Amino acid sequence: MSDLNKLTIAAARDGLKAGDFTSLDLTNACLTAIEGAGALNAFVHNTPDLARAQAAEADARLAAGDAPAMCGIPLGIKDLFCTKGVDTQAASRILEGFKPEYESTITDKLFAAGAVMLGKLNMDEFAMGSSNETSVYGTAVNPWKRSGDDSALTPGGSSGGSAAAVAADLCLAATGTDTGGSIRQPAAFTGTVGIKPTYGRCSRWGTVAFASSLDQAGPMTKTVRDSAIMLQAMCGFDAKDSTSANLEVPDFEAMLSGDIKGKVIGIPKEYRMEGMPAEIEKLWAEGTAMLKDAGAQIRDISLPHTKYALPAYYVIAPAEASSNLARYDGVRFGHRATLAAGDGIDDMYEKTRAEGFGPEVQRRVMIGTYVLSAGFYDAYYNKARRVRTLIKRDFETVFADGVDAILTPATPSAAFGLGEMKNADPVQMYLNDVFTVTVNLAGLPGVSVPAGLDAKGLPLGLQLIGKPWDEGDLLNIAHSLEARAGFVSKPAKWW
Template structure:
């Protein structure tokens, strides 16, 4: 078999089971692809020796008498937000330079315990704060996609930009991502891949560098919905080390992919029809609704009246939690410590270390967060945002109580934009990239982005499906039906 790195998880798993290919061969194909893709800047800490060691162990396991788990022998990329034992885990920030965790995050432990192979750590926005992967200490990630007839470098989205670019460019079979306000679904939409953010609490957050603890959730980024179901089944599960982790059984998500959605009720929220939405996005959305209707679903208009307050509420709550979580990075115990002048005390050490260690976007959000948590503004901003969050959650609860099974929306307000195109604009313009995704995090719901078309310049566009809490299996099945109907098979032309 040639081009082994182009396989998805399901195809590779089946080939491994039949003995048509070995994990070592799969891993070597991916490592070769990574070596030839430096221009994308997706992998930032490569682990070829570890990968081949894990691959050999997986091959031995596959030959054993016991049936190996579904993820056994499959090569993955791991977002730099996940702590990996003995491997640099920097959250793409200078302040964590040199940090080598002596423990494994629960999600990566589950994956490696199931026999998955780690090819290396993937680039991302610093501390997961960004929508374009331009805030990383490692430099920008470049999308493998290009506009037709144009060589301009495009964003792969963020913050899981390295994960999205690596999966789209076939550098790995799949990758881990995290989603605080859209950081799995937006880059998946920009790169023609599938990304699911599970229900808050479905995957453990232990060992994942925190951004906003009540919003962060890990999930898979894959080449197909089936692959997402396979990988999520391994990543999910209760963890006593994470107090927000749900003690619920993890169903066989892959077995739930029947493609039968007859009688399902799909809601179309009228508040997501926003002024200035490009005609291509509107058409994609109506085409997606028609595909689901043709598959037997009932399409209904619904109202989520507090949607317009979602972005402001999110950009109060997330920076407030970031300000609290990032207070621990002070140069005392690990990571970067600034060089001090004679006479400098501990205050100067904190100030200089944090000024040098954090990039501009992280500094901006920490300052916003500190401001909204300060004594004079706590009630005016933070408490009010929390109340709005409750109303947004209730909007979804009301829709589901009325019999809606899933909600269909665009994943992003546009296709991928050029790197540097938003550099000189108001940061709020960048934040608007999250307009369709932040509500899902505020309500703690599962959401998935599925590639369903191309824009006029040949760039991928995705639709988002939002599901009921804890019903990822049903959501994945609806996404599977949409994927089958859309028939998206486009891949970026290789230029790197």
């Protein structure tokens, strides 16, 4: 079977257990697909030998009858997750040559479940970006193209390599991280499914930090069922992460009944942004109708502080980034600048960070340092934190009033062309996060589900936002939406 790489996790799991093929067969099919997909620039550190060794171990576990759901499943790992003995750069020059001596908790959990690592995936530098154009490896490319147009498109960011790899069937699924939409936006741009779980559901230990109070890992998959299977393997308490929640992890897949009769779905009026494309408005209305047809109750709701979410996010996230990235100083690990005679330690710090960080990271570090500085701390950072509390309270009020989930667009547009925003005001790029940042600020779970195509044949996604720790119910509603949307389109192979 030459198309094994096109399988879903669920189908591959069933085939492996039935003995229709082996994990090594699956892995080799994916490695062949990766070799032929250089034009996508999705995989940036390939680990074929490790993949085949892990596949052989998985096959032994399968033969012995000791096989969790993820056993033998080939994955791509975002370059933000530390992987023992394998380059981990966060797509930045400043971490060039860094090979951790430890596994992140997420990769450790996946490998313990028998998953196979094909390699590390491209991303925006330190997860700062919405288009994968800030990577030291160069841009990842969306496998989708506009009808009649050969222009290269962004796969979204920061998990752009993950989204491109899953959409192009280079792997069965991939890990992503989401600080302000970095799983959900690229999923929407590539016709894949991406879930950001509740803050604290997945350990952050061993994941290179961007903004510690916002970062959360999650799966990027081909279907909602696959997300449920993979998320269960990634979740769980970790004593090494002080923000990790000590809660039982339910069987998310078992909760996918598809029955959402009586569920109350909120439609927030504040997400009807001025200038929203008609196609996004239409898709949102269609998604609402689909959930209503499935038996859900639709309720108009208000989240009054939504309009302050983007500015609050772009104060809090850079402030935390400024603090987290202070450790990259040319002393402990990673890149160190070559110094001239007479240069002191301050020169080393300045030259190392100037050479090691790209323009977008430098911009955010400077913004973050500014808003944390004496005289501006209260005016910006503390005010943003107060706004964050109000945004969280908006959601709490709505959920306390009986709403089970909230339906919104995932992105304000379909995928845009690489380079199209290069000379634009950076704020134009930041506006890509307008529908997603509230979820991170409130620490809620959110999932992007592919729901249709725009007039140019590009995928569009809808976002569902759930109650804290209620990923199972959220995924079930997403499963129902997915079934009714019937999205089965794939990009035509050109790479």
